[in-house]
Amino acid sequence: MKDLTKIEEILLLSIWELKDKAYGFKIRHHVSNIIGKDFTYGNLYSALDRLTRKKYVSKRPGESTSQRRGKTRMYYTLSSAGIEALKSACVLNQKLWAGLKPCSFETQSK
Amino acid sequence: MKPSRSKFPKFGDWLLRLFARYDVNPHLRGDFDEEFSFIYETKGYGRAWFWYWTHLLRSLPVFIKDILYWRFVMYKNYLKTALRSLKRHKVFSFINIIGLSVGLACCILILQYIKHEFSFDKFHENSGYIYRILQHQKGNIYQGTDIFNTTPAILAPSAREDFPHDAKLTRVKNYERQVRFDNKQFYEKRFLYAEQEFLDIFSFPVVKGNPKTALKEPNTVMITREMAQKYFGEKDPLNKIINIDNKQDYRITGVLENVPDNSHLKFDFLASFSSLLSTWGQNQLTSWQNSSVRTYIKLNKNSSPQKFNSQLKKYDTVGFGGHPASFHLQPLLDIHLGHKVAFDLPGKGDMRYIYLYSAITLFILLIACFNYMNLSIARSFSRGKEIGVRKVVGAKRKSLISQFLGESLVLSLFSLVLALFIVRLALPVFNYLIGRNIQFDLLTNIVFVFCLIGLGIFAGLIAGIYPAIFLSSFKPTTVLKGRSESISKSTTSLRNALIIVQFAVSVCLIICALVINQQLHYIKNTKLGLDKDSIITIPMPNKRMWEKYNVFKSELSQQANILDITASKSLPTEIDNTAQVRLGGKNQGETLRVWVNWVDFNFIDFYKMNIVQGRNFIKESPQDLENAYIINETAAKAVGLEDLRGKKLGRGQIIGVVEDFHFAPLHSEIQPLVLMLDPGSLKVLSVRINSNDISNTLSFIQNKWKRIFPDFPFVFSFLDERIESMYETEMKLGQSFNYFTLIAILLSCLGLLGLASYMAEKKTKEIGIRKVLGATVPNILVLLTREFTRFVFLANIIAWPIAYFAMNKWLQSFAYRIDIGLWIFAVSSLLALFMALLTVSYQSIKAATANPVDSLRYE
Numbered sequence: 030m031k032d033l034t035k036i037e038e039i040l041l042l043s044i045w046e047l048k049d050k051a052y053g054f055k056i057r058h059h060v061s062n063i064i065g066k067d068f069t070y071g072n073l074y075s076a077l078d079r080l081t082r083k084k085y086v087s088k089r090p091g092e093s094t095s096q097r098r099g100k101t102r103m104y105y106t107l108s109s110a111g112i113e114a115l116k117s118a119c120v121l122n123q124k125l126w127a128g129l130k131p132c133s134f135e136t137q138s139k
Numbered sequence: 140m141k142p143s144r145s146k147f148p149k150f151g152d153w154l155l156r157l158f159a160r161y162d163v164n165p166h167l168r169g170d171f172d173e174e175f176s177f178i179y180e181t182k183g184y185g186r187a188w189f190w191y192w193t194h195l196l197r198s199l200p201v202f203i204k205d206i207l208y209w210r211f212v213m214y215k216n217y218l219k220t221a222l223r224s225l226k227r228h229k230v231f232s233f234i235n236i237i238g239l240s241v242g243l244a245c246c247i248l249i250l251q252y253i254k255h256e257f258s259f260d261k262f263h264e265n266s267g268y269i270y271r272i273l274q275h276q277k278g279n280i281y282q283g284t285d286i287f288n289t290t291p292a293i294l295a296p297s298a299r300e301d302f303p304h305d306a307k308l309t310r311v312k313n314y315e316r317q318v319r320f321d322n323k324q325f326y327e328k329r330f331l332y333a334e335q336e337f338l339d340i341f342s343f344p345v346v347k348g349n350p351k352t353a354l355k356e357p358n359t360v361m362i363t364r365e366m367a368q369k370y371f372g373e374k375d376p377l378n379k380i381i382n383i384d385n386k387q388d389y390r391i392t393g394v395l396e397n398v399p400d401n402s403h404l405k406f407d408f409l410a411s412f413s414s415l416l417s418t419w420g421q422n423q424l425t426s427w428q429n430s431s432v433r434t435y436i437k438l439n440k441n442s443s444p445q446k447f448n449s450q451l452k453k454y455d456t457v458g459f460g461g462h463p464a465s466f467h468l469q470p471l472l473d474i475h476l477g478h479k480v481a482f483d484l485p486g487k488g489d490m491r492y493i494y495l496y497s498a499i500t501l502f503i504l505l506i507a508c509f510n511y512m513n514l515s516i517a518r519s520f521s522r523g524k525e526i527g528v529r530k531v532v533g534a535k536r537k538s539l540i541s542q543f544l545g546e547s548l549v550l551s552l553f554s555l556v557l558a559l560f561i562v563r564l565a566l567p568v569f570n571y572l573i574g575r576n577i578q579f580d581l582l583t584n585i586v587f588v589f590c591l592i593g594l595g596i597f598a599g600l601i602a603g604i605y606p607a608i609f610l611s612s613f614k615p616t617t618v619l620k621g622r623s624e625s626i627s628k629s630t631t632s633l634r635n636a637l638i639i640v641q642f643a644v645s646v647c648l649i650i651c652a653l654v655i656n657q658q659l660h661y662i663k664n665t666k667l668g669l670d671k672d673s674i675i676t677i678p679m680p681n682k683r684m685w686e687k688y689n690v691f692k693s694e695l696s697q698q699a700n701i702l703d704i705t706a707s708k709s710l711p712t713e714i715d716n717t718a719q720v721r722l723g724g725k726n727q728g729e730t731l732r733v734w735v736n737w738v739d740f741n742f743i744d745f746y747k748m749n750i751v752q753g754r755n756f757i758k759e760s761p762q763d764l765e766n767a768y769i770i771n772e773t774a775a776k777a778v779g780l781e782d783l784r785g786k787k788l789g790r791g792q793i794i795g796v797v798e799d800f801h802f803a804p805l806h807s808e809i810q811p812l813v814l815m816l817d818p819g820s821l822k823v824l825s826v827r828i829n830s831n832d833i834s835n836t837l838s839f840i841q842n843k844w845k846r847i848f849p850d851f852p853f854v855f856s857f858l859d860e861r862i863e864s865m866y867e868t869e870m871k872l873g874q875s876f877n878y879f880t881l882i883a884i885l886l887s888c889l890g891l892l893g894l895a896s897y898m899a900e901k902k903t904k905e906i907g908i909r910k911v912l913g914a915t916v917p918n919i920l921v922l923l924t925r926e927f928t929r930f931v932f933l934a935n936i937i938a939w940p941i942a943y944f945a946m947n948k949w950l951q952s953f954a955y956r957i958d959i960g961l962w963i964f965a966v967s968s969l970l971a972l973f974m975a976l977l978t979v980s981y982q983s984i985k986a987a988t989a990n991p992v993d994s995l996r997y998e
Contacts, residue, residue, distance in 0.1 A: 044929060053170035054177075071198030074163055075205055093169065096176035098147065100169030 033118050037085075039063060041115050044086060044105050044127055052091065052102040077105060085111035142179045147172060148188065151195050158202040160209075171195070181436065213538075214545070221546040225553075231518060232550070234510050234893045238886045239554035239598060242500075242507035244561035246594060246880070248569050249500040249576050252485035256488045258401045259475035264342045265437055270444065270468035272434040272451070273480060279462040280317040281717070281809075287481045290434045290466065291427045292419075293455060295334075298436075302450055305442040309336040310412055310737035311404070311433045313435035313484075315680065317851065318408070319382040320370045324852045326678070327366075328655035332415055340437040341404075347377055357417070357528025360410040361393035384681055385850050389414065400576050403474050403484060427456050436468065444468045461719075461730075476862030486574070496573075499879050502644045506883060508602040509637040510890035511547060516634055517897040522610065523618035530615040547603025548596060555595035572875045574867075605633075635930060638894070641887040642934030642971060643941075647878040649967040650942035654959055655873040658950065661957045664868055668800025669711055670747040674858040675837070676710055677824040677844075679851075685821055687739035687847050694843045700829040705745035706821040708737040712862050714802040714812065720789035722778060731777055731788075733770075733811045734802065737820035743769070743797060756816055764816050769795045774811030791815065804865045808954040825858070888978040891927065892943075895979040899923065906986055907994035924979050933973045934969045 033041070043059040044051040048112045067121045087088065092101040107115075145736045152168060159167045179187035225232040272294065281287070295308040316330040321552065338350045345353070346364060353361050360381070367376045380388045389410060398405050403452035416424060423429050438447060451466040458464030475488045529539060559581070566579050581588055601951065612914055688706065709715055715734045739754040740763070751772065758761050770778070775796045778788060786793045791813070794936065799809045837855070841972050844853045863870070899906075906919055914922075943959060950956040967971045 052172045053166060057170070058283050067194075067197075069165060069194060069198045069201070071201030074160060074167055075201050078160065078162075078205075080706075088163075090166065094173065096173045097169035098144065100172065102165055102169060103166035108911040 032121065033114055036072075038115070038118050040073075040076055040080060041085060041107060041111055044111075045048060045107055045115065049104070049106075051105045054102075054103070080105075080111070083110075084108055085114055141739070142184070142187070146179070146184060147175065148191050149785055151191055154199075158199060158206065160202065160205050177869075182393060184609060194732070217545040218549065220542065221549045223547065228518070229288050231514055231893060234889045235507075235514065235550055235602075236554050236557060238507035238510045238889055239551050239602070240557035240561060241565070241882055241886060242504035243551070243555055243558035243594065243598060244565065245500045245503045245879075246598075247558060247562050247591065248565065248592070249496050250594075251579065252496065252569075252573055252575070253493055255401060255575055255577050256493055259488065260403055260471050262342065262399060262401065265340070265544055266471055268438050268440075269471035270436050270438065270447075271471065271474060272466050273468055273469050274430060274458070274464055276458040276462040276464045279436045282479075282481045284479060284481050285462075286478075287430065288433055288469075289430050290432060291430050291456070292423065292432045292608070293425045293427055294466065295432075295434045295436075296425075297454065298451070301453070302447075305439055305447060305450070305576070307336045307340055307437045307439075309334045309340055309435050309488055311337065311435060312412070312431065312658055314414065316408070317384050317681065318370075319385070319850070320379065323370055324850070326680075326852055326854055327368075327408055329405055329407040330410065331404070331408065332410045332412045334412040336437075337409070337435075339433055343398065343409075344396040346394045346396055348377075350393065353393040354409070354411040355413075356392075357411060357413040358387060358389050359392045359414070360389040360408055361395050362391060362409075363395050363397045363407050364762050365397050365406045367394050385683060386681075387414070387417070403487070405484070405486070418872055422593055430458065430464075430694045435471075444470070445719065447660060464961070476811070492573075496875075499648070502648075503879065503883055503886065504598060506641050506644060506886045506890070508598060510886065511550070511602035512605050513634050513637050513890055514601075514893045514897070515543075515547075516609060516893055519606070519610055519613075523613055523841065526610055526613045527615040527619040530613070531619070536611045540607045543607035543610050544600065544603045548599035551595050551599030551602065552592075554598075555591065559591075568878075572871050572878075574871065576766075628821060634894075638891065638927075638930050639934045639937065641890060642931055642975070643884045643937040645880070645887045645936050645974075646931075646938035646971045647942045647945075648876065648883050649970055650938065650963060651872070651946055652876040652880045653963045653967060654942075654946040654950070654957075655869070655876055657957050657963070658953065659866065659869060659873050662744065662805055662869070662953075663863070665801070665805065665955060667712065668748060668798055669860075671858050671862060673828055673830045675826050675828060675840075675855050676858055676861065676969065677826065677840075677853070677855045679706075679820065680822055682819075682853065684848055684851060685818065688818075688821070688824075691843065691847050694847065695826065698836065698839050700832060701826060701840070702829060703741070703745050705742050706824050707742055708738040708817075708820045708822050710823055710825070710858065710861070711736070711742075711746055711800065711802055712858070712865075718789075718813075720791075720813070722788070725794075731774075731811060733774060733788075733813045735813050736802070737813070737817040738814050739818075739821065740816060742814065745827065746800075748800055749798040751796050751798050753793070755795060763794070764818075766791045767794045767816060768792065769797055769810040769814045771797050771809070772799045774813065777811050788813070805955040806953055884974055888974055891975060891978045892982070895923075895927070895982040899982045903986065903989070903994040907991035910991040911995070916984075920980075920983050923983040923986060926977060927975050927979050928972065931968070935971065936966075939964055950960040 039060055040056065040120050043056050043063070047055055047059060053070065056077075057068055057070060057073050060073070077086065077088075081088060085108060086105045088103050088105050091104045093099050093101045149323050152171075155168050155171060156164060171194075174194075175187050176190050207384050217903050233351060260269075264575075271288060272290050274290050276287060278283050292310060295310045298306070299308050310333065312332040314330050314332070315326060315923070318325055318327045318330075333354060335352075335354045337354065345361070348361060353359065362376060370376070370381070371379065376391050376394060379391050381391065383389055395409065398407075405654075412525050436447075438444065448467050451468075455463065455465045469480075476490050476493070479487075526539065526769045529542075534542075562579060566577070570577055571947065581591075679688075685706075692704050697706055714734050718733055718735050719730045720733055722729045722731055738756075740758045743750065750769075753769070756767060756769065760767075768788055770788065770793055778786065780795075797814065802812060803810070826840065840855075841853050844851075872909060902923070906922075908917060909922075943964075944958055950959070
């Protein structure tokens with residue numbers, strides 16, 4: 030299995046966290062908050078498509094609201110492969126950070 | 140507060156619908172709307188609107204990138220299917236690729252030709268302001284026109300004096316000169332005299348020397364790079380002295396770049412005009428009668444051709460033979476392709492040839508495209524299933540059209556590559572046929588590369604558009620049920636029309652080729668009225684040489700293989716001097732335009748012409764040397780048919796009448812001619828030799844020449860070859876038609892071959908059943924070939940009038956011509972029919988002799 034890119038990891042985590050509310054608008058806001066930058070719909074859907082093709086997420090159309098002028102939401106949920114990918118990413122991260130105190134660079138630079 | 144429907148950005152939504160990914164399109168637009176309403180409710184319309192647009196514009200690049208990615212994947216699929224279908228249908232692909240590449244190769248060559256023809260004289264910086272002065276001598280018809288490109292020598296100096304602020308002028312005079320440096324001596328045909336302004340008006344780059352002063356002094360000359368190499372090798376030619384005509388010494392004052400092929404003025408030597416003074420004398424240079432120089436002019440920005448034309452009215456004068464002469468400007472850029480004028484320089488282009496070649500090329504490309512259309516449509520029923528399946532799976536008509544167009548584009552681009560190879564191979568032949576030297580170098584010409592790709596795409600579209608529309612219109616239910624025959628029936632009429640057009644073009648070309656070749660044959664075998672065989676001609680342009688003429692003559696006559704020798708001003712087939720003579724007798728007061736040749740006394744015997752009345756010249760008779768004229772029959776008729784003895788013409792005494800002979804190409808009728816004796820005007824030697832052992836005789840003559848004329852180059856030509864070269868244009872036209880006809884027939888037959896094999900395949904079952912029911916092999920052959928025979932007949936009916944009209948027009952340019960006989964039409968029709976049947980027969984015989992069991996066993 031290929032390693033996830035950072036943005037894929039963030040997206041998968043966001044979808045996981047948003048649970049059954051994971052659709053375009055919400056995911057974009059969540060990701061933008063995390064990375065602290067405006068994450069565009071263009072990038073979002075391009076990345077979501079890559080995840081869909083890798084079968085890490087599945088999509089299903091949902092309900093619509095009057096704010097959306099009748100256009101339905103597209104909900105994304107993690108597939109089992111997606112969860113596996115997240116797990117291995119988590120292990121990799123832990124290995125990377127093992128023995129290091131997170132965010133304590135000040136001490137190191139002494 | 141929620142935004143009302145009208146507040147949503149409509150144009151933005153439309154843009155998104157256009158560019159956002161297909162699979163999530165509505166959801167994505169929904170997300171945009173939802174966020175828009177969210178910001179609208181919290182921060183107001185302005186902010187929401189601003190967010191919508193900035194976000195949309197930021198997202199757009201990614202959307203577009205995605206679209207391109209998917210398009211590319213789709214095109215990859217089309218390309219794959221296209222290549223697969225090319226590979227699977229080998230005969231089909233072969234026919235189409237060969238046809239299209241030959242068609243494209245023809246197109247590329249013709250495009251190059253047209254480009255070259257239109258580029259003439261454009262390289263001059265001021266080409267738009269340069270003109271040549273033409274002289275109109277009303278009524279003085281010469282070479283089919285009364286407009287001359289030569290002007291009096293005094294015209295340019297007068298205009299320079301009268302209108303100093305309007306224009307720059309230069310006189311130009313071309314000569315053939317003998318040039319000698321050390322032991323190298325040659326006749327140089329491209330020897331030009333011009334004034335200092337020449338280099339100012341035209342942009343011929345100067346490599347060495349000062350262009351401001353190089354042509355000022357008399358007896359100075361500039362040479363081209365090529366000539367510098369020829370005479371001086373690696374040495375510096377500047378200030379070297381070359382000898383001209385064994386008379387004068389010219390100093391070299393500069394080196395010019397070689398004159399480009401696309402210049403109408405071509406020269407190797409450019410001498411100062413003032414050098415002519417010593418040979419011409421002041422009188423000639425200031426005479427309004429000496430119309431032998433060309434005048435070029437560059438108008439200043441403050442003048443205009445209209446204005447200058449009216450200024451030229453001042454110089455209206457009386458020209459040759461009392462015809463009124465006036466002058467007007469001709470733009471430099473019109474010279475190469477413009478109307479014919481008298482004394483045109485060799486190598487002039489002809490718009491008619493450009494039209495002709497373009498039309499033929501277009502026809503050939505069309506034949507190739509028709510082949511593609513025909514074969515694609517014929518094949519359609521075997522592709523019906525593929526189309527049906529694609530449609531059932533969800534292919535839209537638009538995408539099917541682009542698939543089939545893609546296939547034809549792949550094919551035509553394939554052919555384009557092959558065409559480039561063909562062009563490489565055919566270029567020498569083509570250059571020979573059009574008499575030009577066109578280079579073909581792709582790398583230096585990016586624009587041309589794009590033109591080529593454009594051409595390939597154009598051909599692909601022409602060939603593919605109809606089949607694409609037609610194939611994509613299939614209804615899946617019909618084709619998948621296997622009723623494809625009903626489809627192919629609906630296109631039969633179009634297919635037939637295409638075949639008929641193809642064959643009409645071929646038949647047309649066959650007729651033209653036959654007529655042209657017949658006329659050429661006629662020209663070659665027409666009795667000229669003189670014996671032209673085994674005669675070599677040696678130019679002796681210098682007067683000094685004629686002092687030793689008799690010595691040379693007696694030296695030569697010692698050799699047994701040299702039968703006779705004579706001399707004349709012009710060769711009897713190329714007489715180009717005219718004069719006006721006053722008629723005597725009852726036509727007193729009238730003048731007659733006659734052609735004149737000055738000859739040696741044995742000229743008539745030498746060329747085995749017949750004296751029909753009176754007598755020949757008598758050797759060394761002072762009377763004859765004084766004023767004896769021998770005229771031809773046409774002149775005799777013009778003078779009056781009675782007894783001519785003692786009759787006068789002008790100041791000459793008519794002593795005899797010679798039988799008419801063709802002293803000019805067969806384009807014009809025989810004109811009145813006068814032969815007279817004048818040892819001082821002779822210019823060319825004719826030697827009749829024995830046709831065995833020519834090379835020994837030639838080397839004998841050359842040895843004698845070297846001894847007697849050590850200062851003059853030995854150059855010779857055979858008279859019959861010179862005569863043939865007068866019809867070079869026609870000969871080359873004939874050859875081009877032969878090539879083009881061959882190509883057209885080949886392509887038509889290739890198309891027919893492909894079609895025939897599909898027809899035979901389609902009719903396999905029908906043939907099987909017919910055979911079972913008792914049809915014989917000939918019966919079936921007739922069945923299979925009947926249709927094609929009918930096409931060829933229809934094609935003939937279309938082609939005949941077109942070919943007749945065109946060829947009749949062409950033949951009008953000859954005063955002596957063949958009649959277009961019915962047999963030419965019959966032969967070309969039979970030829971076309973024979974070719975068609977030959978092509979079809981292989982498939983037909985195979986189908987007719989097949990065992991019906993094989994074709995019917997699956998029924």
